[in-house]
Amino acid sequence: xxxxxxxxxxxxxxxxxxxxxxxxxxxxxxxxxxxxxxxxxxxxxxxxxxxxxxxxxxxxxxxxxxxxxxxxxxxxxxxxxxxxxxxxxxxxxxxxxxxxxxxxxxxxxxxxxxxxxxxxxxxxxxxxxxxxxxxxxxxxxxxxxxxxxxxxxxxxxxxxxxxxxxxxxxxxxxxxxxxxxxxxxxxxxxxxxxxxxxxxxxxxxxxxxxxxxxxxxxxxxxxxxxxxxxxxxxxxxxxxxxxxxxxxxxxxxxxxxxx
Ligand code: NAD
Numbered sequence: 001x002x003x004x005x006x007x008x009x010x011x012x013x014x015x016x017x018x019x020x021x022x023x024x025x026x027x028x029x030x031x032x033x034x035x036x037x038x039x040x041x042x043x044x045x046x047x048x049x050x051x052x053x054x055x056x057x058x059x060x061x062x063x064x065x066x067x068x069x070x071x072x073x074x075x076x077x078x079x080x081x082x083x084x085x086x087x088x089x090x091x092x093x094x095x096x097x098x099x100x101x102x103x104x105x106x107x108x109x110x111x112x113x114x115x116x117x118x119x120x121x122x123x124x125x126x127x128x129x130x131x132x133x134x135x136x137x138x139x140x141x142x143x144x145x146x147x148x149x150x151x152x153x154x155x156x157x158x159x160x161x162x163x164x165x166x167x168x169x170x171x172x173x174x175x176x177x178x179x180x181x182x183x184x185x186x187x188x189x190x191x192x193x194x195x196x197x198x199x200x201x202x203x204x205x206x207x208x209x210x211x212x213x214x215x216x217x218x219x220x221x222x223x224x225x226x227x228x229x230x231x232x233x234x235x236x237x238x239x240x241x242x243x244x245x246x247x248x249x250x251x252x253x254x255x256x257x258x259x
Contacts (some may be wrong), residue, residue, distance in 0.1 A: 006031025022225030184251020
């Protein structure tokens, strides 16, 4: 399927690895001029080069922390008027809410709620003027079914979800859509990092923890970043202009509800 977005400018945050990288790859394969952002220059440059080689499209990269004002300024300086924005950042650490002070909450809110809101604010009006815009926020299945040890994520991402629900309806008549993608378990570094924490606490090996997680999913496996990227690219396509303010789960069926 031709996604109709060849030549569109796409800014993809937190994209040297994992889900963000999957989105950047899929958008570049659809012909977009992609700018990828992540903190570590070496990894990011290698990712940009790999995507460029695979897609034949130019890929710009900006090494910065997207959760800071300076980082966002650097990303927007490199890609000032994106047609497509994919909001993403590392997830907050797990823990017990009794141990989280105000600073821990502010860090989570900055990364997973206020950073995407700032980037939407900086890019949405030019999208409205051009009568084309696609914004996808990578949130989490935890927004729909909270995960007890990820209270910082449950809370911060729910704040973003509430904001997006309102603003998506405000901009939709200008052919600007804002939607959220909610990952369940995907095969990424983040998955392995949280498995390591569980392994240490439970005395199991990381492989045992990962195998149990795969087994617990109705699909019997983790999702792949290519599958995630394909859904993101479709949401950014010309075909998805009527998909507005949705929270789309990609979780292999983990969420147990009928709807
Ligand atoms: P990952 O660790 O594999 O990759 C994260 C990417 O973000 C890396 O490229 C890293 O360099 C970059 N990054 C992190 N913090 C950044 C920052 N402040 N500024 C710029 N770049 C930054 O993680 P992932 O699994 O791809 O997860 C992406 C998001 O999705 C996270 O918020 C995570 O909590 C969430 N999520 C992931 C899963 C999963 O199963 N993988 C499930 C639910 C939610």
